[in-house]
Amino acid sequence: MSKWKGFFVFEGIDGSGKTTVSKRIAERLKEKNQSVVWHREPTDGNYGKKIRSFLSGQATLSPKEQLELFVLDRIESVNSVILPHLEKGSLIIQDRYYYSTAAYQGGKDLSAEEILSLNENKGFPKPTQVFFLDLTPEEAKERRKYRGGTEEAFDEDKEQNRIYANYMKILPENTVFLDATQSIKSLLDAIQEIIEGEIRS
Template sequence: MPQNNQFFVFEGIDGSGKTTVSRLVSEALLKKSFPNLWHREPTDSVYGKKIREFLEGKIKLNKEEQIDIFIKDREVSVNEVILPTLKNGKSIVQDRYYFSTAAYQGRDEEHAADILYKNEDKGFPEPNRIYFLDLSPEEAHERRIARSGAKEVFDVDSEQTRIYQNYLAILPESTIFVDATAELEEVVAFCVEDILKSLEG
């Protein structure tokens, strides 16, 4: 993959701010004339819509069904968005990738690792950089209460603790841990600077 178009992924538990941060990072890069596309998973495909129904508690899916539908949605994401965008010379700044599926759907650390391998076996492209917005489950709980909104199936403290521990177990050593308790502007500036270093080689 050429250095001027790379694949950057933002991960974190609910409330860590990864959607906001990744969007702002994408916008900042555009202002600095680095072409990129902000992308998120789940997508708006039929599979992505079903995932959202599950997350909102409208339908029930067991663990294996969850893993299956996330992988099907990711195949759409990779084939219709990620690979074509990279091929066209643009970078991708993405909110969630297969590390999320492993962390959220994994019953424990070992199961999370199995899910990760299942995604890697599909040949999905590896990101150039992974940014983990590090926020403890306790701090994330406070943020989720503050932002209110509809509760989702994983919006339970014990679930967020499990997810956080799974993340720590499966994220690659090269993952960049970002202090998500810092000011938003600082977090964005740090990530933008790091991405620019990577893009400029």
């Protein structure tokens, strides 16, 4: 069980809508006078910028280098943002966490399960609740095409299928799976009800 009551993580493959949904739910909670911090990983710090350069195709990283950067970025993220705000009693609404690292980087060298264990053994705080925006890789591909922008490192069909399969192996048992094809209002209403229930409990 998580030590923290206010740490909510949003996961999903590219195009699932988790960034939009997590930002909107943070706004809703702020409107109810909650102290809320929206946060994302990779961060905008030095390590996070290197990861984003790789994701956008501007830099090349080996699987080992990718994993090292994600862990270094997360150490900084936990120590400078997540723990200080949780300790103050703020809610953290987070776009991606170590489940993403396990799902995306899990492969021939290290399995998704091994990467998950590596992160959990670092003592990173466990989320109160994980929300998974569930969308098939095919549906996500259509969304990404509609959205436009530059193709990223993991956009190929076989990569998205691998990532989705990895997620199914490593997400915690109490993960809330949300049908990402439903309306944004339906998603936000369902998420808000769960978060407010957790805060009150």
